[in-house]
Amino acid sequence: MASSVxxxxxxxxxxxxSHGFEVSAQGLGCLGMSAFYGPPKPEPDMIKVIHYAISRGITHLDTSDFYGPHTNELLLGKALKEGIRQKVELATKFGIRPVDGKLEICGDPAYVRAACEGSLKRLGVDSxxxxxxxxxxxxxxxxxxIGELKKLVEEGKIKYIGLSEASASTIKRAHAVHPIxxxxxxxxxxxxxxxxxxxxxxxxxxxxxxxxxxxxxxFFSSGPTLIENFSEGDFRKNLPRFQSENMEHNKNMYERVNVxxxxxxxxxxxxxxxxxxxxGNDVCPIPGTTKIENLNQNIGALSLKLSADDMAELESIASAGIKGDRLPPGFDSWKTSDTPPLSTWKAT
Incomplete structure (x- = not known):
């Protein structure tokens, strides 16, 4: 097994x-602390991880009102109460809400505003x-x-606007209303x-x-054996790439990367x-972790220098392909994110 840097x-x-927003080159995805990867982790332990990340220079913290729902934002709100709000770049999200046992995607202006107010309150921040x-x-x-998000920027409740899982055409149309x-x-x-x-x-x-x-x-942290350790409630059990018939093929990628x-x-x-x-220097990965040891490993990746030959070899490995879709059938993604023309909409 390879050693760790x-x-x-x-x-x-x-x-x-291109509008002045500066972040740590690596962020911290906080989802797994509260949801989807098995039971929520103990809050005091997760606050320690967050504080440690900030002390190491990982200041771009990523959450969503959907994580829990709400519990991950509440966790970050507690972590940021210690006078360290000004040290971090705080990102959260809106748009997925549970309705009658199902998930609904909503971008209605009134909902956008209500969601923002809710996140501000849970996070304990002004912006x-x-x-x-x-x-x-x-x-x-x-x-x-985006028109409603633009108003929230003008009101100072948010500083910058982002999109997640958006198609190229959706990105272009959104950017024409307000810079993304x-x-x-x-x-x-x-x-x-x-x-x-x-x-x-x-x-x-x-x-x-x-x-x-x-x-x-x-997958790259634990290899193909991670599927044996999924706990109850871990949503990865439903991902096609982690099904045993696909993992038998996909494990080859891990083994070649390990070499x-x-x-x-x-x-x-x-x-x-x-x-x-x-x-590229316009890319900020946000690996998630709940352990300081893994966080240190992730930060260590910043010191790795990959040569053109290294990159070519990794490209060769990746081009061999992966079996299974990245999401289960019916999940929303950038491939299904195109929206109707503005001319079709009438405000109610």
Whole structure:
């Protein structure tokens, strides 16, 4: 097994987007602390992880009102009460809400405003640094939702606007109403479909890229054996790529990455994360973790230098392909995020 690169790396700062927003080059995804990856973790332990991350220079914290729902924002609110709000770049999201036991995607202006007020209260802050539309409401034009977000910027309740899982056309239409600072998308060695159209669109418009699940939802951290340790309530049990018939094929990617990692003196997760960091200085990956040891490993990835040969070898591994979709059938993603023309909408 490859060793881990863990050293006191100085976490660099990057410009996210072209409108002055600056963040740590690596962020912290906080989802797994409260939801979806098994039972919620003890709050005191998670607050320690958050504070430790900030002390190491990881200041870009990512959450959503959907995580819990609400409990992850409440957790961050408690963590930020210690006089450290000014040290972090706080990102949260709206747009997914449970209704009668089902999930509903909503971008209605009144809901957008109510969701923002709720997040501000739970987080205990006066303003949200980066506010994402978590998923795109395809029942109304994107311009309508962004119009309300623009008002929230003007009122000082949010500073920058982001989109998550948005198609290239949706991004362009939204950006025409108000500058979009960041697009959050799944991007890793085993999720590459955004590279054809969405990444170029972001770069054309000067929009920062926030890569979630850069470690393939734990695949590069634990390898194919992680499926044996999923706890009750872990949503990864439902992901096609983690089904045993697909994992039998997908484990080859981990094994080949592990070979390179051994040569580089790092772990497979550090190598996979370094690959994302090497995609450009407009990219901020936000790996999630609940353990300080793993956080240190993730920070260590920043010190890994990948040569052109390293990148070519990883490209060869990735091009071999992954079996299984990244999401279960019916899940909303950028592929289904186009919205009706503004001319079709009538305010009620």
């Amino acid at each position: 863990v050293e006191e790396v100085k976490v660099p700062r990057i410009k996210l987007g 949200i640094d980066l506010y994402y539309q978590h998923r795109i409401d395809t029942s109304l034009p994107i311009e309508v939702t 600072t960041a697009v959050q998308l799944e991007w890793s060695l085993w999720t590459r479909d955004v590279e054809e159209e969405i990444i170029p669109t972001c770069r054309e418009l000067g929009i920062g890229i926030v890569a979630y699940s850069p470690l393939a939802r734990g 390179i990692a051994s040569k580089k003196g790092c772990t497979p997760s550090q190598l996979a994360l370094a690959w994302v960091h090497h995609q």
